[in-house]
Amino acid sequence: MTSAVAVLPSWLRARPAQAPGWVRAPWPAEDDRSLTLAFRVARGAGLSRRAAARLCRRLVREGQLAAGRDRLLAALSATLRPRVAEDRLAKATADALLLDAFQTLPHGRRGLLWSALREQRSAAELAAESGLPAQRVHEQLRDALRELSAGRPA
Numbered sequence: 001m002t003s004a005v006a007v008l009p010s011w012l013r014a015r016p017a018q019a020p021g022w023v024r025a026p027w028p029a030e031d032d033r034s035l036t037l038a039f040r041v042a043r044g045a046g047l048s049r050r051a052a053a054r055l056c057r058r059l060v061r062e063g064q065l066a067a068g069r070d071r072l073l074a075a076l077s078a079t080l081r082p083r084v085a086e087d088r089l090a091k092a093t094a095d096a097l098l099l100d101a102f103q104t105l106p107h108g109r110r111g112l113l114w115s116a117l118r119e120q121r122s123a124a125e126l127a128a129e130s131g132l133p134a135q136r137v138h139e140q141l142r143d144a145l146r147e148l149s150a151g152r153p154a
Helices: 030-044 049-061 069-080 086-103 107-117 123-130 134-150
Strands: none
Touching: 030 049, 030 069, 030 086, 049 069, 069 086, 086 107, 086 134, 107 123, 107 134, 123 134
């Protein structure tokens, strides 16, 4: 049986010293989410920070951010496809979408899921720290994973 950690994207497998600020941050505005998504796809596809920022500025000028997520991803794909291998672009897009979905989880679920996956803490440890019953922690983790796998966070 494959461990849960082995199937996670590389950015979720590393062990940070502490959770980054966006794990604790409130939900971002839709345009900010779209811009962040575009930047993450571009960086994941292998563009430098400067080239990714330049691409994002162009997408803003062209009005692609307001056009909706599907049109934004189509524009990114059309722009990056000639320069990037198809499998790398698909992986970058999937990782960026997963991270976006993770970021939109409710704060409590996002924190519990982060602690369980990244810090590899048990549900019992999380229950003891949070003061929640262990059953509630299990439910929160299960719901968070279901929302991420369905691609529709709450």
